[in-house]
Amino acid sequence: MDQQERQLREGVVSAARELDALGLNRGTSGNVSCRFGDGLLITPSGVPTAELTPESIVPMGLDGSYPEGTKPSSEWRFHRDILAARPEVGAVVHAHPVHCTAFAICGRPIPAVHYMIAAFGGPDVRCAPYAPYGTEALSRLALDALEDRSCCLLANHGMIAAGADLRRALWLAQELETLCQQYAVALQVGTPQILSDAEIAETVERFRGYGLNAGNPAKSAT
Template sequence: MTENTDIRAEVVRAAQAMDESGLVVGTAGNVSGRHTGGTIWLTPSSLPYDQVSIDNLAGVDLEGNLVAGVSRPSTEKAMHLACYRAFPEVGGVLHCHPVHASMFAVAHRSIPAVIEEVIIYLGGDVAVADYRPTGTDELGEEVVRHLADRSAVLMANHGMLCVGSSPNHALHAAQVAEHTARIVWGASRLSDPVELPTKARSDFAEVYSYLRTQTWATSARLLS
């Protein structure tokens, strides 16, 4: 396999796993991965995930120009590219519409980091970005504001965006966020969710910071 094929295969696997795990319905959502040469490989627009393959991904540069492949890239490419331009350590971006996380997005409520793994893997509470129209540069700029020290952000009245060192890593972030949203939603039926102690939150945030600054870039290079 060439390096390009490796990252393209990772995008396809993450996209199909996203679909199979119920994080999207139909052709909603999108996944991308960054190759070390600079090309961003995106899932194509409006294609069922069981038909997505390494041969129909779209390769674009950081300005959004099609440089490889023949498919039309996802209409959300501006949001993906904004993340890659802002964060050189990011090697994968995933946008999805999971049921419970989307309920928080529609209610304009953050998903609280009341479980240790949320801070370790996502950095802390998953905030809600202000509403911006789908597919616009403005939406990309808005989500980036919330991702400097987080792996996930909710988009008001829309869904969720996750970043990671690879497409699969971004998928894991989405799964953690959705799992937590479901737990918090259920716990709120019993009582108000209780926050972790301040020191625990601080300690686990340091773990996230270390992983992001020290291992993400290395992992992305190994994948690509």
């Protein structure tokens, strides 16, 4: 294992632990991947984040192959398919944060209740229809929901964030959970006001070159 690979593996371990530290995930339910050469590195199946090591991170090819004796996350398929379909994406985070998952359980997309939704690429965050975890069907539905977006919800399941690197993907995951929490509270207070598509398009433009939002969030998920 060369230094670059070790650093990437350490980054995946750190990102998985950060999901727990941020309250976005618990136990073994989340998974993290990053692009590596012609394939990816992904968290293993069923290993608590506290027990992850750089050596336990699983290398995979885009053909779905992985070394004998290793077992990638059960959700490896949509990680692989997102990275294969979206060359601008360098890392994928999947988790079950409380507020994101509550809206996913209800099958509800997140509308433009706050201008920060522009960070995800457009005027909403879609909710993909339900399919069993780890299946090709779920992967196809997730890719559809992520079209021109960096995040989506998965019905009765959780959320996905896709970014240029692990730092960006984690930031997006945290921002989405914050937005979902704000929306949940707003629904209790009254009727949320929805910003127009034009207002969000303007914000997408304003986000270009601003901090972590540098680039085109609608197309680059960076």
